[in-house]
Amino acid sequence: MSRKRVAILISGGGSNMVALAKDMRDANHPAKPVLVVSNTANVGGLTKAADLGIPAAHVDHRPFKGDRQAFEKKLQEVLLAAKPDIICLAGFMRVLTPEFVAPWRGKMLNIHPSILPLFPGLHTHQRTLDAGMTVQGCTVHQVTGDLDAGPILGQAIIPVLPGDTAETLAARLLPFEHQLYPQVLRKFASGDTSKITLFGDQP
Numbered sequence: 001m002s003r004k005r006v007a008i009l010i011s012g013g014g015s016n017m018v019a020l021a022k023d024m025r026d027a028n029h030p031a032k033p034v035l036v037v038s039n040t041a042n043v044g045g046l047t048k049a050a051d052l053g054i055p056a057a058h059v060d061h062r063p064f065k066g067d068r069q070a071f072e073k074k075l076q077e078v079l080l081a082a083k084p085d086i087i088c089l090a091g092f093m094r095v096l097t098p099e100f101v102a103p104w105r106g107k108m109l110n111i112h113p114s115i116l117p118l119f120p121g122l123h124t125h126q127r128t129l130d131a132g133m134t135v136q137g138c139t140v141h142q143v144t145g146d147l148d149a150g151p152i153l154g155q156a157i158i159p160v161l162p163g164d165t166a167e168t169l170a171a172r173l174l175p176f177e178h179q180l181y182p183q184v185l186r187k188f189a190s191g192d193t194s195k196i197t198l199f200g201d202q203p
C-alpha cells in the first residue's frame, strides 16, 4: 500500500514537526512527509525541515493583514500543490476558518497543549495553574470548524508539581507531545482512530 502524504503546518520551532518527521523515516511507516509550511518566514522549524530533506515553504500571514480569506486562499493553494492525504497542525498558531478546514475534514490533525475539552485557545499552562489543576496534558485531535474541539485521538497526562510555572509545565509536557503525536499519526495514517493515552512524569 502506498504511504499517505503528510503536510505539516508550523509557526515556530517545529519540535513536534521534527518528532513526526523522524518517526516517518521508518520505511514501514504508513505515511511520509511531503511538505512543511510555516506562516512566518525565518523560523527554526523551516531550517529543521530543510535539514530533514523535506520541502519547506512559508506563506507569511502579515501581508494579508485584515484579509484572512486571501491568506487562506494562498495557503490552500500551496497545500493542494503538495497533494497531501493528511495535514498535521504542529504548533501552528493561526486560527483556520471553517471554510478552510471543511475540505480536509477527517484528514487534518492538531496537537493542543491541554487536556481538551479543558482550556482551548491560548495560555493553556497558566490557565491550568490558575484553575488549581493537579494535572496538565496535551491532546491530539481531528480538526473541525470549531477551535480545538474535534474528535480526540490521544492524550498524554502529566502531574502539576509544586512550584510549577507556565514555563516549567510547558517544558515538561513537550517531550510527551513528541511521543503522543507520532503514535497517533501512525495509527491514524493506517486508518485506526482508536484512542491513545499516555501517563507520564510521575513525581
Ligand code: GAR
Pocket: 010, 011, 012, 013, 014, 015, 016, 017, 045, 090, 091, 092, 093, 111, 112, 113, 121, 138, 174, 177
Ligand atoms: C507545542 O507545545 C504545541 O502543543 C503548541 O505550540 C507548541 C509548538 O512547539 N500548540 C499550540 O499552542 C496550538 N494552539 P513546536 O513548534 O516546538 O512544535
